[in-house]
Amino acid sequence: MSLPHQPTSSSHLRRVAVATSLLLAVLSAVVAVAAPAAAAPIVIRPNGDVVRQWTGTPGSAWAAIDDPVVQPTAVPADYFIYGSAAGRTTEVTMSSAQLGGGTARGAVWFFANTGTTTRLRVEVITLGTVHATTTVAAGGGFAWRSLALPDVNQARLDDLRIRFTVLDGGNSNVRAAYLELTSLQPPPPPPFVQHIANLDFYEGNNLTQTLLCRVPVMLSDLASGRQVNFPAGQFGCDNDEARSVRVELLGYHPTFVMQIYNDSACVSPPDSAHILVPGRNANAEYPRYLSYDSFEVDGDGLTYRHHDGALDGKVSCLYFGYNARSEPADPERAVQAGVWKRAIEQWGVELNLIPPIPLPLSKKWSVDLFTTQGQAVRGEYKCYTDGVRTGGGPLPAVVTVKSFPYGECWVKSPADGYFTKRPVSG
Structure with missing residues (x-):
């Protein structure tokens, strides 16, 4: 079984849950936000008539005004x-675009004129209501004019019309x-x-x-x-x-x-096993089962710490949470490079667990990691966004994590304590 973000060969796993006030203070002081490249606008043109009481070019009204041109080019x-x-x-009705479950805003552009005694009213109609409107004053020459379009969801966009x-x-x-x-x-x-x-069990x-x-x-x-x-x-x-x-x-x-411990107080030694259960992507299929066929075999997010006896068939205590319980050093394990700790955690929007951090959606932020003594962190890191691996490698390095909808970075280093963060320009 392959898990989406599984630290391997670690002595144990620990999730550092940072208080909201500390997160806000650290981010406001040291996080540099790099703005993503602006996406190209989506242009949607007329594709059908609802009613035509105006004259002009014979045929359909929509076909007369669907010219493949955008402002400021004259028509x-x-x-x-x-x-x-x-x-x-x-x-006229308009074609549509896929919003992926989100919302969109923009503007309706029209190239028109009005006579000396004529005004022109332009309305955006959707789902049977006027969503936006503007009026062009009399005596306006031919020019591009716009009408701001407030947020629309997929249903409103699919039904959008211009009157x-x-x-x-x-x-x-x-x-x-x-x-x-x-x-x-x-x-x-x-x-x-x-x-x-x-x-x-x-x-x-x-x-x-x-x-x-x-x-x-x-x-x-x-x-x-x-x-x-x-x-x-x-x-x-049963014990x-x-x-x-x-x-x-x-x-x-x-x-x-x-x-999981061979001790009723969840203390090690004696033997214990440590399992990282990965977060679930919002688009994943549910339910999903993760199977751990033995507590004494490393792999698939499980680390077995053997001391003086067996763990299979000797389980007496279970602990689960964000923060792993502290463990003594394990001289029998080959890897002694420290423990995995959650060094960076970023929420793009408010959920019901941690209040929001004021960074724009879908943006990335980058930090340098330093120990509390001001030394560059050495070791390795892994970053994920919504459970999907987005980066990783040796430290020291600039660590970048996408904030939306949920970003996290794990660090394994001999450094002890919390990591501080210094700004990196975008």
Whole structure:
């Protein structure tokens, strides 16, 4: 089994949950935000008639004003619609674009004129209501004019129409019109589910024999951590019986750590196993199962710490949360380069776990990592956005993480304590 962000060969896993006030202070002081390249605007043109009371070029009104041109280029008089009397209306439908579940804003542009006694009203209609409107004063020469389009979702964009109405006199021409979308906002990620996972412990290896117990993992348990004592029979778990576990992931959730001990107080030594349960991407299929067929085999996010006995069939305590419990040094393990710690954590929008950090959506921010003694951090790092690996490598290095919807970077280094961050220009 391959997990999306799995630290390997680590002595144990630890998630550093930084208080909101510290996050805000650090980010406002030292984080440099690099603006992404501006996306090209999306141009949407007319594609059908609702009503045509104006004259002008014969045929469909939409075909007369769908010229493949954008402002500020002037539009010739080859094709046009003409409002010759007060109160007459022409309304056209527009093609659409995919917003991916988000919203968009922009402007309706139209190339038109008005006679000396004629005003022109332009309206954007969607889902049966006027979404935006403007009126061109009398005596306006041929020119591009615009009408700001407030936020629209997919349903409003799919139903969008432009209506032209002659007011007062009877002399107005429209030669071209189009909609330009200049700002697209992605949809916010869904909130984390409250019931994150179920942990099913089995009597045999490879999820065989009796299902001993099911331990629910709740979102509210992760901040302070939750300990389950097997000798006390919590959740019906039998002491010294479990040899494997299946993790049932129930929805969108953050990364958390599981630690399994051959000690009723969750203290090591004796033996223990450490499992990093990866956060779930919002678009992933649910439910998903992660199986750990033995607590004594490294891999797939599991690290086994052997001291003076076996762990399979000797499980007495379970701990899970954001922060791994502290562990003594393990001289039997080959890797002694420190522990994995969450050094960077960035939320693009407000969820129900940590208040928002004021950085624009979909932007990246970069930092240099330094120890609390001011030394460059050495070791290695891995970064993820919404559970998908986005970067990693040796340290020291400039670490960049995309903030939307949820970015995180893990660091493994001999350095102890928290890491400070210094700004890096965009």
